[in-house]
Structure formats: structure tokens, C-alpha cells
Amino acid sequence: MVRCKVCSLNAGHPGISIDDDGVCNLCRLDVAVELVENFTYVSRVYEEFTNSGPNQRGPHDCLLMYSGGKDSTYMLDKFVNEYHKRVLSYTFDLPFESVHAAANISLVREKIPATFVIDTDERIKDVMREVFNRPTPAKPGKYLDEKLPCVSCRSFFVIRAILYAWQHDIPYIILCADPQQILTMESNVRKIVKSFYRTFGRTLTDEYFQGELERLLFAPESELPKIVFPFVALRDEYDPDRIVAELKEKGLYRSSPYETHCTLFPLLNYYSFKNWDCMFYKLNASSYLRAVSRNKDYDRSTYSVRFPRSVDVTELEDRLRAIVFEIATGEGDPDAHEDALVDLFKRLDATEDAARYVARSFLDMRTVAADMGIRID
Ligand SMILES: [Zn+2]
Incomplete structure (x- = not known):
């Protein structure tokens, strides 16, 4: 698999082209x-x-x-x-x-x-x-x-x-x-x-x-x-x-890790893996890697998801893909899926509670899909 050497986007990612030096168009700033x-x-x-x-x-x-x-x-x-x-x-x-x-x-x-x-x-x-x-x-x-x-x-x-x-x-x-x-x-x-x-x-x-x-x-x-x-x-x-x-x-804000959680998030990941072989947040992850490569001290969290430096984006994506497809097809053990997902989300800086909350929403994927009339298999 050819990947951008700066931001790790795959060659087949929609809208992405990688040049002979192994750098993608977003990193070259063609846009x-x-x-x-x-x-x-x-x-x-x-x-x-x-x-x-x-x-x-x-x-x-x-x-x-x-x-x-x-x-x-x-x-x-x-x-x-x-x-x-x-x-x-x-x-x-x-x-x-x-x-x-x-x-x-x-x-x-x-x-x-x-x-x-x-x-x-x-x-x-x-x-x-x-x-x-x-x-x-x-x-x-x-x-x-x-x-x-x-x-x-x-x-x-x-x-x-x-x-x-x-x-x-x-x-x-x-x-x-x-x-x-x-x-x-x-x-x-x-x-x-x-x-x-x-x-x-x-x-x-x-x-x-x-x-x-x-x-x-x-x-x-x-x-x-x-x-x-x-x-x-x-x-x-x-x-x-x-x-x-x-x-x-000013008393205008109470933060909560759940307030903007979309119940379709697991299905959004299923969609991007199935159609484009990448996780939903791949552009966010690559944008983070790009920022870090330009500025080594970069640690501002201007993204909806944090990607700590220790995270290996490719490895994380591979593990998430495997779990998402197993859940989608009704294979594997739900408890094992939950533990693995909690581990993944905690590595993305989520608290234990938030990680478990999101992990459980992934286990509900087939029910949510059935309720919505969305076909998965
Ligand atoms: Zn790139």
C-alpha cells in the first residue's frame, strides 16, 4: 500500500494523489x-x-x-x-x-x-x-x-x-x-x-x-x-x-463528553471502511500528522478528536476495521469487542467512561441499522 510519507493517507483515499516523492496533494498544498x-x-x-x-x-x-x-x-x-x-x-x-x-x-x-x-x-x-x-x-x-x-x-x-x-x-x-x-x-x-x-x-x-x-x-x-x-x-x-x-x-457552558455524540458514528465508520477502506476520522488523523510534521511543538486540540503522538494511526485503523466488520456481520464475541474498543478510544485520550460509552454504541450498530432501514452485511 502506497501512503503519503508525511500524513500517512493512502493512495486510494478519495481526492488524494501521491507524487513520485511520496507526498500527497494535501501535504503539497495543491489546494x-x-x-x-x-x-x-x-x-x-x-x-x-x-x-x-x-x-x-x-x-x-x-x-x-x-x-x-x-x-x-x-x-x-x-x-x-x-x-x-x-x-x-x-x-x-x-x-x-x-x-x-x-x-x-x-x-x-x-x-x-x-x-x-x-x-x-x-x-x-x-x-x-x-x-x-x-x-x-x-x-x-x-x-x-x-x-x-x-x-x-x-x-x-x-x-x-x-x-x-x-x-x-x-x-x-x-x-x-x-x-x-x-x-x-x-x-x-x-x-x-x-x-x-x-x-x-x-x-x-x-x-x-x-x-x-x-x-x-x-x-x-x-x-x-x-x-x-x-x-x-x-x-x-x-x-x-x-x-x-x-x-x-460566564456560566454559558457545561462540557460533557457525550453531548455531541452521534448514534450513527459506528455506521459512519462502517461506511468509510466498506467503501473507501479507511476509518471515518482518517482526514482528521492525517491533518494532525501534517501539523506535527510542520511544527514539532504542535499540541493544540483544534480537532474534534485528539490524536496523541504515541498513537500509530495505521495500526489503530487496522484494529478498528477488523472489529467494525465483525460487529457488522454479527461475528465474534461482544465482550471482547467492547474491551478492544475501550482500549482503542482510551488511547485517543478518551476517559474510561466516554470510551465505554462510545464502545457500547458500536455494539448496537446492527440494531441502529435495522431501525433506520440501513443494509449492512
Ligand atoms: Zn500527505
């Missing part, structure tokens, strides 16, 4: 041009939003996509209390989250004067079932294809937020993606919508959004909301540890 263009656009929209006066067309200056996590809580507080924006806080309540969004936001709701909207739509399950049950995709694939179910889920509720903002004459949408997520998200409303059409086709897209998207696609540019990525615009200032400390001081 730099696209990044710079994105950053320029994102910075301009951020400036425009922070300098804009009150929205003349309605009671809200912006819609902020609020998950209840540290990043969006920090920005909600900042835009309401520092910039004095009239914020509509929009939360999509995902049926796959172990702790529901409504519980996450109750603390903040009492303390920050914003309008809180919680949206939900069972069609998200149809979207997931469709993606998971697709036949094995054609190779070589493109960047992020191994995360297609996860990306599609996020696109679905971002598009619902876009529709909400458009229908309520709200000119800006705040999306609190961290600086590393900019590559995973289009920065323009029409591009996000078009990309969903490309993935699901016209018939399914119209079904999922009840024909509303087509109207949006043909609406004049001036009516469409613009997306603001504050953490990308302020990327040099992004410091997760400081954000958590500030929020705790």
Missing part, C-alpha cells in the same frame, strides 16, 4: 489557491456583516446556526452582547444525537436575549438511508467522499436554515465551522444547494425539500442570504481552550 480565494470571500462577507446596520426587511439581522456546542455558544454571545445584533438562533434537532439539542440549549436560552427556534424534520432519515444504501461508489472518488453520509446530513439542515432565512427575509446566516472545516463547506448559498442537487438528483432533492429549493435557486442574488463564517474570518484568533474558559466563566 492552496482554492483556500486563498475562499478566505478572501469569507473575510469580505464577515466585514460586511459586522459593519451592517439593522435589517430593514425584518426583525432579525442574522440567523445563527446554533448547536449548543462551544463554538456556536461563543458566537451567539458575541453577536448578541458585543455587536448588539438581533439574532435568531436556529437549531436543527437531529434524531441521531444521543442528547437532544433542546436539552443542550436550555442553559443558554435563559441567559442570552435572542429568539430561539428549534427545527426538526424526519426526512433527514430518508436522506441517510438513501446515502448508506447506495451501491459501492466508483473509484477514485473525490475529496470527502468517505464522509458522504455526514456531509449530506449537515448539508440537509444547513439548506433548511437557508430556506428559513430566505423565507423570513434574514440577510445573513452565521455558521460556526472551525477554520479546518472551511474546505468541507461551500461558502455560497447557491453552491451549497447545487451541490446537494448533484449528490441526490432532482427528484429526491425536490422530495426532501418539497420543491422549495428550485424557487430559491432561481431567486435574484440580492434576495439570498449570505453565509458568514466568523471562525474562518478570525482564524488566527481561534483558540478552543480560551473559548471554553471564557464560556465557563
